[in-house]
Amino acid sequence: MVLITLPIIKLSFLGIQQLSRPVIKLIRLEAKQSKTFRNYICMPAAQCYHWCEVRLKMLLLNLGRPAKVEPLNEAMAVELGTEVLGELIVYFVAATGVIIETRRQANKRSLVAKSINVHHKEIIEALKVLEYRQERQKVYLQELTRVLTELGEIISMVPCNKHTTQNSKIKPY
Structure with a gap:
């Protein structure tokens, strides 16, 4: 089962990555055309990502905390913002697929x-x-045993002589 699902999962992720390219292109196009989209969605996302990235790199490299992180210029912010938004969309689509x-x-x-459980109840x-x-x-067998015992006692009580046994067709036990 695992051998079958792993290639399917890999193929699914590859398909999601391929589908993300047109989405990123649409976001770039929208960022170029719409000033509102560029200023309120793309650029803040890019600046936030840039700020977090610079601070994290400085902390990981033991260079101390930066006093001030220089913001990206508009072109770089739009480019990074479209990449970040595209990757977020891909991530949410993949996460939704995994959850489903x-x-x-x-x-x-x-x-x-x-x-x-139903089968178990049926068996019970x-x-x-x-x-x-x-x-x-068991009750029937006990009753039959009792009757046979009584019958054996009755037969044992019946007097048996040679003359009656020879003339009768019934042979005693």
Whole structure:
């Protein structure tokens, strides 16, 4: 099962990456055409990403905290903003796909568990029926044993002589 799903997952991620390219192009086009989109969505996202990246690099390289992070120029901010937004879209699409697949698998496991529970209950009911039948047969066997014992006692009480046994067609035990 794992051998089949891994290539499918890799193929899915590759497909998502391929689909993200046109989305990034659309975002760039929109950023170039719409000043509102550029100023209020692309550039703030890019400046925030740039600020976080510079601070994190400085901290990781033990260079101390930067006093002030220089903002990107407009062209670089638009370029970085479109990349960041495109990657966020790809990430959210992939995360949504993973969540949907996880829920589908959980539902599938739940259905299997429910069917196992139903089958288990059916087996328990059948077992109860068989136990009831076994008890009834045990009672019948006890009754038959009792009757046969009484019959044996009655036969043993009957006097048996040679003359009656020879003339009768019934042979004693």
